[in-house]
Amino acid sequence: MIIQDLRELIVRPTLDALGMGGVTAENLVLGTGLVETGFRHLRQIRGPAIGFYQCEPATYRDILRYLERRPDLSARIAPLIAGEGMPDVSQLVWNLKFATAICRLHYWRKPGAIPDNIAGQAAYWKTHYNTALGRGTVEKYISCARPLTEGNYR
Template sequence: MAGLDVRQFKALAVRPTLDRIGLGGDAAINLLVGTALVESGLVWLAQVRGPAMGLFQMEPATHDDCWETFLPGQPMIAAALRLLAGQNTPDAGQMVTNLAYACAMARVKYLRAAPPLPAATDAAGLSAYHKRVYNTARGAADPVRNTPIFQQAINA
């Protein structure tokens, strides 16, 4: 199944989005590219069996929780997200049609985690971080199996 080109996705979508909201850097960029690769294969805009949305496959409940419990304390980030969304109160459905917004929301999900990001070139560390922070303990992600996917994100 064909998907988006990883190099273009990284250079033209993830990097500029994270730079625009002030949450970039190589580690964050590689983490987000790897997350999209693992979650959707850069193919699926909606989860096949479940509610997750967009290339980063964030569930609407997670999206809404970010807005309700985290972003009120982060007015600069919230303002940047509203600009990306083009509306004052973005809804989860925008993660399907607005690539930059979906990317920014995935970054916000990671921003909420206490541990610092792994090194930008640590594929195993990025994969384990994805599992721990983004996917949850009961989720299907396998950090060992996904390490080569995060290496692909690093190499892109």
């Protein structure tokens, strides 16, 4: 997939609809997709995570509980859902805008501002998305997110 198309057609409109946009947030979400799957895989090879952002069903359920307590935020995400009510986790596989919203909401709940550079975002991803026990590394994120620094950053 072309990163600029993902940015302009999926990521930016989704984050803007949530009121959680900006280039820094866009780059973190795009970097997450690049390191997790390269926007090429929809299912974790040996694990439960699904979608381009590799969200685990348990994480998804936790985000839904978070949304239940925030009707204003639920109202902002509702237009991104296919159907009515909060969807089954499988929508993360085929609904790119909804999957992007869930990825952004995952980070939204974490402390601290999103760093404005790739190295800082790599560390933020490792701490808040991949976790200390995850197999991903800061170096892998930086390598995978290289397209964001090679002409497609903004």
